[in-house]
Amino acid sequence: MAEALADYESQAAAVLPTAVRDFVAGGSGSETTMRLNRAALDSVTLVPRVLAGVDEPDTTGSVLGSELAMPVAVAPMAYQRLLHPDGELLLARAAAEAGIPYVISTLSSYPLEKIAAAAPSWFQQYWLRDRALLTSLVHRAAEAGCTALMVTVDVPVMGRRLRDVRNAFALPEDVVAANLVDITTDAHAAASGVSAHTAAAGVSAVAAHTASAFEPAVSWRDLEWIRRESELPLVVKGILDPRDARRAVDTGAQAVVVSNHGGRQLDGAIASIDALGPVVDAVGNDCVVLLDSGIRSGTDVVRALALGASAVMVGRPLLWALAVEAVDEALGLLRREVRDAMLLAGCADLAAVAGLTTGRA
C-alpha cells in the first residue's frame, strides 16, 4: 500500500538492484536541474476557489484525439523490463485501465506492436542514425494503432548520468531494445543491442549504445520529413525555448511537450515548470502544450494546468510502482489526488483549473 506516489520509490528500493535504482532515479551532471524541477514545482502556490458547487470534478480531457480520464499520460521510458518482467505490457495495461495514454518508447523492451495491442498508445520516436530503421519504426507505430507520434528532440546525445557511469551500468542480457531487433540483418546483435555495449571509461553501456544508434544532427528539416512521413498527429517532446515551440508549430506539430527529460539531459537547464509559461504564451493558442519532468502528485498536475498545460506526463513514479506491481494502484492514487485537488480548489473541470491564480513561494 502506498499513500503517496513518493512511497513507491522507497518500496522499490527494497526490491531493485542499486544500479537499476540509480538508472531510474539519476539525473545528468550534478543533478542540479533534476533537483530544480522539484524545487520549482514546490514553489508554485495555488489560490483555490470556494463554493463552486462541485460535487464530483470532471477530470477528463481530450488531447490529440485521445480521451483522457485525467490530464495525464504515461511518459515514454526505456527498458521497463528492468523493473518487472512484464514491463511495458503491465504499465500500458494499467494506463488503459486508468483511461490515459501510454507512450511507447523507441527503447521499449517489448516490441511496440505487442504493447500497442495491449493498450491505446502513442509512440515515442528517437532519431536513429539508421534512416531505414527510423522510417520503419514510424510506419510500424501507425500500423500498430498508435494514435500519435512523439518525436523526442532533446537527446542529440545522452546526458552524462554519473550514477550510471560510476555503476558501469549495463543492461542485463534479457533486457533488449526490442523494437530494434526484427528488421536488422543480424537479429541477435540488434537484440542484444545495448547489452552488447560495455561500459567504457567514463561512458555507461546505455550511453554508448545511444551514441552509436542515435543521430545527433537532427534538424528542423528532419522534423518536416517525419511530418510528411507520418499521418499521425505530431508531438515534439523536449522543448524549453518558446522560439523552438513556435517553430515546431510552424513545422506542423500539434503538440509540444515542455520537458527537460526529468533532469537527465542538459544539467543546468531551466526547470520545466519555469519554462512552461513562456511556451504557453508563444504557442498556447495554436497547439497543445504538455508538461513533463518532476510531476509527483495531483497538486503538481493542477499546478501545471493552472500555468497553461493541457496535460502532464508522469514518469519515474510509475516505474517505481511497476517494480512493486502496483501500477494500477499508483494510477488510481494519482487520479484520486487530481480529483481531490480539483475539488479542494473548487474546479468543476479542467477549464476551471486553467483559471486558477498561481503565485510563487
Added chain:
Amino acid sequence: MAEALADYESQAAAVLPTAVRDFVAGGSGSETTMRLNRAALDSVTLVPRVLAGVDEPDTTGSVLGSELAMPVAVAPMAYQRLLHPDGELLLARAAAEAGIPYVISTLSSYPLEKIAAAAPSWFQQYWLRDRALLTSLVHRAAEAGCTALMVTVDVPVMGRRLRDVRNAFALPEDVVAANLVDITTDAHAAASGVSAHTAAAGVSAVAAHTASAFEPAVSWRDLEWIRRESELPLVVKGILDPRDARRAVDTGAQAVVVSNHGGRQLDGAIASIDALGPVVDAVGNDCVVLLDSGIRSGTDVVRALALGASAVMVGRPLLWALAVEAVDEALGLLRREVRDAMLLAGCADLAAVAGLTTGRA
C-alpha cells in the same frame, strides 16, 4: 511552565498517543502548505515605531459585536476531547476568561449548547449532506446564544492527511461528534458517528466520516440560503482568492477568514499570510478580514494586523496546551506577547498596529 506557545507541543507530545499528535499536527499531502504558512510568516518583517508614549497598549478590539481582549479568536477545531476529557468546555472557559471568542466546531465532542453555556461563542458550520440536520444546527447555534455563524467553505472533501492514513487513525469510542447525535433517529449510530467509520484503504476513519457526512457541492446559492436562514452575523472561513472574498461580501458576509485550514486542505495552496493582502485590498473596506493558519506568537498577531487583518484565529497551540491543562496559561502568554510586541513596536492600540510598515526578509 511554557515560555513560548511552541513549548506546549513538546509538552503535549509526552502525554498524547502518537496518532492523536499526528491528527493535530499533520497537514495534507506533502505538507508543503503547512510549512509554507510558517515560512511566510517568519519572512514578514516589521518596522517598529519609537517614542510613541505608550504606557500600556490597548490590545482590545471589537469584531462582529464581540469585544475582544486581544485580536484573537480560538479557531474551530474538532473533537477536543481527544486532548482532554473536558475538551471544548475547558478551552471555551479559558477563552472566556481571556476575553476572546471561542468558535464551536460542528464536530465538537461536547454538544454546542453545553459549550455555548460555558462561554461566549461563535458557531462554525460545516456543510452537512443532511439538510434537516444542517438547518437544525444553524438554529440550535442561535438559540444556544452563539453570536456569529462561521461557515467553513474549504472542506468540500477532507484533504488527504497522510499521517492519519498511515496511522489508520480512528476516534476512540468515547469521542463523538456530539452535535450530530440528538436529532437523528438512531442516536447511537450518530453518536458513534466517526468512530463507526473504520479506516479503509487509503482513507482514515475521520476522512471517511467527512466524506459521508459533508456535502461537497456547496455553492454560493447555498451561502445565500444560510444567510437567510440565520440572523447571526455571517462569517465565511477558508477564503484565499480575492474574487471569492468579494462575492462573499456581496452575498452578505460580514467577515471573511483568510485561511488554508492550517495546511490541512489543498496541499500547494498559498500561505494564508500571502493571501491576506489581496483580500484586504478587495474587501477590507466592506467587511472584517480575519487571518487563520500558522499563528504561533504575539509577533505573528502583529504581523497579520500590520498586513490588514482585524484579528487572527489560533488553533493547534491551544490544543497542545489543552492536552497539558494549560490553556489559561497559554492564552495569558499569548496576550502578554501581543502586548509586549505592541509596546516594542510603539503601538498604543490596534489601529497603530495597522499602520506599521512591513517588509519581506
Added chain:
Amino acid sequence: MAEALADYESQAAAVLPTAVRDFVAGGSGSETTMRLNRAALDSVTLVPRVLAGVDEPDTTGSVLGSELAMPVAVAPMAYQRLLHPDGELLLARAAAEAGIPYVISTLSSYPLEKIAAAAPSWFQQYWLRDRALLTSLVHRAAEAGCTALMVTVDVPVMGRRLRDVRNAFALPEDVVAANLVDITTDAHAAASGVSAHTAAAGVSAVAAHTASAFEPAVSWRDLEWIRRESELPLVVKGILDPRDARRAVDTGAQAVVVSNHGGRQLDGAIASIDALGPVVDAVGNDCVVLLDSGIRSGTDVVRALALGASAVMVGRPLLWALAVEAVDEALGLLRREVRDAMLLAGCADLAAVAGLTTGRA
C-alpha cells in the same frame, strides 16, 4: 589568539557559565530577527574598485566631534563585569587605545565617572521611571566628560529573551547597576538593584528589574526635554522607521543609530542593515547615521558604510573578547580587517567606501 572575531565566542564559551553566555548571546522570542541580522548582512555584496593607487587606506573619521581611528564605536552593553572583573574599565581602556569611542551603558557595573575617567566616552541613557535619577544621570554624564548623550528608545519594556527566562537568569551579587546606587536613599537596595529581583514565572530577574526601573511611556516630548536638559550632542539609538528618524532630527538629534538591539527587542523586526537605506534616504543629509546589530567583521563595516552609515557599533564580539582578556587584540583585529577590506575594495578613505556599489546575493 583569534583570527576572526567569531573565534572569541567559542573561546569565551570555555570560561563562562552557561547563563552568562546565554544572556549575551540570546535574542528575543524565537530569535528570528537576531538570525536575520546576520543573514541580511551576509547577503549584501560589494563591488570593489581596483587600481585606486591606495598605499594605506585612511580608516579614520569623525563623528559628533569624536575622532575615530576607524568607523566603529563600542556599543553600550550592560553589566560588563559579568564577563570580567574589570568589566567596563578594561573594555573602555581598550577602546581608547584603539582610538574609538566607548559608550557607557546606564546599566554599567562600574560607575560612569570611573569609566569616563578611564577613556573618552559617550553615555547611553535608558529612560528611568525616576525622573530625578534620570536627570541626575544626564548631568553626571556631562560632568564626567562624556561627549555625547545616546538615548536608547527601543526598550519601553525588555524583549522576552527566552534563554534568560529558561535559565532563571539573575545577576550574581557582585554585579550591580552601579550608576543607580549613589543617589537613592537606600544605597544597598539600589546597589543590589537587579540582583534583588528574582526570576519570577516567565520573567528573568533582569527583565523584572527593567520593568520596575524603566519608563515605557517615553514620548517625543520627553526627547525634547532631554534635549534641553543636556548640552551634549544627542544621539537617538534604536530607530528603524524613517519617519521616526526624521522626527528625531527635527527634535534636535545630531545622530541616529539604526538598530534592532541585536535582535533582543521586537522579534520579527526588520534586519538593521535592511532598515539602513530608507533611514539614510530620509535623514542622511541632516544627521549622522550609525548602524548597529550584527556587525562581526571589517567587511560588515564596509557593507554598512557602503549603504550609507557613517560608522557602526559593535557589541557582542567585544564581550566575548572581554571574557578572555583579549579586547585589545579584538579591536586590533577589527581595525586590520577594516583596513584590509578598504584596501581590497580600492578605497583610500571612508568617502570612497561610501561610493562603492552594493548588491544582494
Added chain:
Amino acid sequence: MAEALADYESQAAAVLPTAVRDFVAGGSGSETTMRLNRAALDSVTLVPRVLAGVDEPDTTGSVLGSELAMPVAVAPMAYQRLLHPDGELLLARAAAEAGIPYVISTLSSYPLEKIAAAAPSWFQQYWLRDRALLTSLVHRAAEAGCTALMVTVDVPVMGRRLRDVRNAFALPEDVVAANLVDITTDAHAAASGVSAHTAAAGVSAVAAHTASAFEPAVSWRDLEWIRRESELPLVVKGILDPRDARRAVDTGAQAVVVSNHGGRQLDGAIASIDALGPVVDAVGNDCVVLLDSGIRSGTDVVRALALGASAVMVGRPLLWALAVEAVDEALGLLRREVRDAMLLAGCADLAAVAGLTTGRA
C-alpha cells in the same frame, strides 16, 4: 578515474598535506564570496535549443590571437610544485595538449622561461614593489614567447585566508618563487623568497611575503606605464565594477577578466558571474571579457558564455588533478563536458552559446 571535475578534489585530499589542501581550497574571511561563486553559478539556468542540426559542436574560439580548442584558459596559480614535483611544467604541457592557453603566475615555482618553452603561455604579472624586477619580468615574459600580459589588479594586499593563518602555512623549502631568483643580488635569499617568511601572529608566511614583495598602491597610471612597456596584448584581471572595466579599456586593455580571485581576496565581494553582465554591457563591444572564479563544469562554461563571456579561466580543479597526475584527463573531461553541453543546448558553435536565453532559479 574521475567522472566530474569535483572528483579530483577528493582524490587529491588523499595525497596532499592538510595545509596544502587548505591553501588551495580556502577563501578569505568567512569564505562568503567563495561559496557565493558556486551558489550564483548554480542558480543560472539555461534554456537549450533543439533540432539545431548539430553533429559535432565547434568548441573552438580565438582570444587575443590564441586559438583555443575550447573557450577555457588555465588560470594563473602560484607554486604549482606544491601539488606535484613537475608542477607548472606538467599542467602547462597538458594545456598545450588540450589546445588552450596556460597562464604563468608571477609566483610560479618554475622559471617562466622554462614553462613558456614547454607550452604556449600567457604571463600573469603581480605588481612588485621592486620596479626593476617588475620591468625585467615584463620583458622576460615577452622574450620567452608569452603572447599576452595579464596584470592582476585585485591583490593590493593578500586577502586574509584564515585556513592558512590557522595552519601557519609556509612553503616547503623546495618550493620557491622561481621567477624572482635570478635577477636579485642575493640569489639565495630571493630563491628562498616566501619560505624565508615565517608565519607571524595572524599572518601566514605566504601573506607576509606578499606584503613585503607586492606594491599595494598600484594605479591607473601604472597600468598606462606597463601598457607602454610591453607590446603584448594587455589583459586586466580582477575587475568587478563596470566603471573599472571601461577605464581598463580606455587605458588600452584588450581584455578584462571578471574575477573575485576565487573568493580569496575581498570577502563579501559580489559573485563573479553576477558581476559579468554589467561588465559585458559596459565594454563587451570594445574588448574581450573573460570570466574567472568558480567554474567547475562544462555547464558552467556555457553559463558564462551565455551571459557574455568570451571564455573562462579554470583554476582549483586543475590543481587537484595535478596532485593526482590527471591533468590531461581533467582537461579532456572538461572539453567533453563543454562539447556535450553545447550539443545538448543545440549550439553549433560559441556564437550560438552566446545566443542562449538564461534565467535564475
